[in-house]
Amino acid sequence: MTSFTSAKLCFLPYCLVIFLFVSSPNWVAFPSATSTSHTEAEALLKWKASFFPNQALNNLTWYDLPTHNINATNSSSTNPKPRTSPCTWTGVSCNAVGSVSKLNLSTCGIQGTLHEFSFLSFPNLEYLDLSLNRLFDAIPPQISNLSKLHYLHLSQNQFSGRIPPEIGLLRNLKFLHLSWNNLLGEIPKEIGNLKSLVYLALSYNNLSGVIPPNIGNLINLNNLYMGKNQLSGLIPKEIGNLKSLVDLGLYYNSLSGLIPPNIGNLINLKTLYLYSNQLSGLIPKEIGNLKSLVDLELSYNNLSGVIPPNIGNLINLNTLYLHHNQLSGLIPREIGNLKSLVDLELSYNNLSDVIPPNIGSLININTLYLRNNQLSGLIPKEIGNLKSLVYLGLGDNQLNGSIPISISELHNLEYFYLGDNQLSGPIPKEIENLKKLTNLQLGVNQFSGYLPQNICQAGKLTNFTASKNYLTGPIPKSLKNCTSLFRLRLDQNQFTGNISEDFGVYPNLHFIDVKP
Known part of the structure; x- marks a missing residue:
């Protein structure tokens, strides 16, 4: 009985403490919204005082604080209100209790550093945009104190030094x-801790070393941009874990080795930019799984082997750039399935055999470049189906036969390059129908006969080369009146007449060569 009574008596002080805590609002002194707001205002003004003065800052309306008691009550109300608040300042937004939650200071003309920015003074900051200013020096490690931050935009400044590893503590960052x-x-490996990230852009810096494998932890990532750095080593296979990825840009680096086959796991991918690296080996067949691409x-790698036929699965593809590699074999006929294709660039490879006739299925194509390969055979007549074509480059191959008459259907064609092939026969007069043509390159072939009389009928031709052929006859009159010409080469043919007298006035002409 005694022990029970003692236990009850010992418990009474705790009950008293709880009672006092609940009944007295002043028992524990939490920081008020007013004092937090004042602290944030002071921190912003202190940071502003460190800026280099310039005219653009005139638009940054952050006012000096009054010296009166910020806890004084408003005479028109019984509720205490802060007499000063940064919530109405330029680029500042606050939450419901008046604490700064958002700083959007993009393009404010700020020139300075973050050394005087008191990160600890902004416990509720969720959004920080300082992009398009002239901030320089290091990103301070104290940025990790912004524990509620979910949006951090510091692009297009002059920040230098390393990305602080402490950035990996911002676990709410998206x-x-x-x-x-x-x-x-x-790139600090700690960036792999940011598992809420949806968007990560580190492009156009001087970052070096490898892409950390634990980038594969960022399973919510939609956009990953690391282009235009000095990154080296392999593309980590863990990148195949990023199944939510929509855009992947690793261009303009020094990445080497193979394209990992499990890149085929990224079934939501719409853009894949790996150009201008040192990647080698085959294009993995798994790339055909990326049906949203x-x-x-x-382009601009050391990729070899054939173009995988299942590239024809990518029916949403608008752009396919494989140029400047070491690809060999045939152009797969499955490429004709890509009916959404607008730009196809396969130049500067070792592709051989014929141009597949079903390339004429690419009815939306604007640019078709197959230059500098080992393609042979005829130019398929189906190429006349490509009525949206503006740029057609088939030069520097081993194509033979004549120019198909169907070429006259390409009414939007501006650039037509057939130079350095083994094409023969007359230049078809139907080429006169190409009224938008500005650049026509027919040199170093075996063309014979006369130049078409109205080859410059539309008067838009600026660059015309037909040198090193077997062309004969007089210079056509339309060419004499083609005042748009900037560069003209008709040399090493068998033209007749007094060529020097046949030409009219060319006010824009920069270069001419008509010697036999």
């Missing part, structure tokens, strides 16, 4: 944009 700065060093750019 958007991280550090592109277009002067950041260097390795709109842009595929693998």
